[in-house]
Amino acid sequence: MKKHNFYAGPSILSQYTIKNTADAILDFAGTGLSVLEVSHRSKEFQAVMDEAMALVKELLDVPQGYSVLFLGGGASMQFCMVPFNLLRKKAAYLETGTWATNAIKEARLFGEVDVVASSKDANFTFIPKDYTVPADADYFHFTTNNTIYGTEMRFDPDMNTRLVADMSSDIFSRPVDVSKYDLIYAGAQKNLAPAGVTIVIVRDEALGHVDRPIPTMLDYRTHVKKGSMFNTPPVLPIYSALQTLRYYKELGGVKELEKMDLAKAARLYDAIDSSRMFEGTVTDPADRSIMNVCFVMTPEYKELEKDFIDFTATKGIVGIKGHRSRVPRIALQCTAYGKRGSARRSHERI
Ligand SMILES: *Cc1c(COP(=O)(O)O)cnc(C)c1O
Numbered sequence: 001m002k003k004h005n006f007y008a009g010p011s012i013l014s015q016y017t018i019k020n021t022a023d024a025i026l027d028f029a030g031t032g033l034s035v036l037e038v039s040h041r042s043k044e045f046q047a048v049m050d051e052a053m054a055l056v057k058e059l060l061d062v063p064q065g066y067s068v069l070f071l072g073g074g075a076s077m078q079f080c081m082v083p084f085n086l087l088r089k090k091a092a093y094l095e096t097g098t099w100a101t102n103a104i105k106e107a108r109l110f111g112e113v114d115v116v117a118s119s120k121d122a123n124f125t126f127i128p129k130d131y132t133v134p135a136d137a138d139y140f141h142f143t144t145n146n147t148i149y150g151t152e153m154r155f156d157p158d159m160n161t162r163l164v165a166d167m168s169s170d171i172f173s174r175p176v177d178v179s180k181y182d183l184i185y186a187g188a189q190k191n192l193a194p195a196g197v198t199i200v201i202v203r204d205e206a207l208g209h210v211d212r213p214i215p216t217m218l219d220y221r222t223h224v225k226k227g228s229m230f231n232t233p234p235v236l237p238i239y240s241a242l243q244t245l246r247y248y249k250e251l252g253g254v255k256e257l258e259k260m261d262l263a264k265a266a267r268l269y270d271a272i273d274s275s276r277m278f279e280g281t282v283t284d285p286a287d288r289s290i291m292n293v294c295f296v297m298t299p300e301y302k303e304l305e306k307d308f309i310d311f312t313a314t315k316g317i318v319g320i321k322g323h324r325s326r327v328p329r330i331a332l333q334c335t336a337y338g339k340r341g342s343a344r345r346s347h348e349r350i
Contacts, residue, residue, distance in 0.1 A: 007319030008147045008292055009169065010189040017193070017243040024239055035239050040232050048242050049228065055245035059254055060171075062178050062201055067224045069200040070238050075168045075187030078198060079103040082141065082164055082183060083110035085220050088210055092116050092137040092161065097124045097146035099166060107141070110212075116140075124149040127287045137161050139182055145170035147190065148322075150280075150294030151287040156180045162206065170291045171199065172248055174258045182206040191291075193241035196234040265290035277301045277308075294322060 005012035021035075028035035029044040038045055053068045062068065071077070079102055083091060087110045095101060095118035107113045114137060117128030124146060133140045139162045145152040147169040154174055157163065162182040169190040178184065183202045189195035200220070207221050216222050222230050248257060269288060272278045272295045281294045297305050312320050 001316055004317045005319055006317055010195055011191065014244060014247045016247045017240050020243045021240045035236060040229060040235050045235060048239055052238055052242040052245060055249060056199060056201070059245065059248060060176055060178055060201070065205060066178060066201055066203050069202065069220065069223045070228045070233055071198050071200055071223060072196065072234050073198065074195070075166060075185060075198055076102065078166070078185040078200065079106040080109070081218050081220065083107040084214055084218055085207060085210060086139055086164065086182065087111045088138050090114060090134070090137050092133045092140045094128065094142040095120055096127055096143055096151060097149045099147065100143045103141060103166065124151065125281055126283045127151050127153055133159050133161055135160050139164045145289055145291050147292055150282050150289045150292045152289035152291060172254050172257060173261050173291060175254050188237055188241055192244050193237045195237065197237035197241060261290045265293060268293045
């Protein structure tokens, strides 16, 4: 039996993605070769790259003047690539969780970093609201969905500076006004594909303004110029990403995905809120993520936690026990992909 994957990431993928990837591992596009061994310079793989880039643009309504890249190194590589390429003097960062903290640490290697607000003292249980971004910041960086803590900013903030966002765990879950951003990045393994590729959407005009030398592989311009084919790209994750992008389009695009995710999250939060056994960990309901639903057992029922996890295991649920970072309170979680996966199953039944 296929399990319900509640891990925050890597997350469940659509059966469409997994089946088509498995088929291409045996025979890729009628080439008589596996996608694992085919040349990335072949016309068949070029077609995969072109369609994947075009679908990212279509699904997120990316305006003219932006490039879509498929890079290696994970979202964590972007923590240094972003300041390497964009930080001239000063950047502003919002500290809302582990990933934001990691991004801040890397940015400090390249210039002044103004952490405009942080919810660290409250174990990242909310998103800070009252802060100002200095007008002379080169960009304002924030994490749209804090995967481990279950908080989310489901909007594109109005700032007096360009935005850079880590959308690793909520990309394609809502329409985004890309024109407000200089750069958006997302590691694939949360909402798109197996680990190994990261999507970057970058405003071409934002590049080339820093004085420091940038190593070739870490310079976005290298990859813009070569269409993400400067070196061998992560062929297999890109192939899988294309399958998921097609599947998202077939489901009706990001507006439809948002409706589905909102409905599923509401069911979960309603169940948690109406139960005496569970409580949500996010303090302000406005900050609640519809991607990662984090909850704990109430103090009264705390000693039943192991029983609860054992019970969910009998129902084919794996990964519901939360991330180890969320100590001291052991937390439970449900993730977007668990939810989206079950939507697919009902979709298939219709
Ligand atoms: C998982 C995650 C990362 C780290 O991604 P890697 O690809 O493992 O480097 C960064 N940011 C967010 C929001 C994440 O959820």
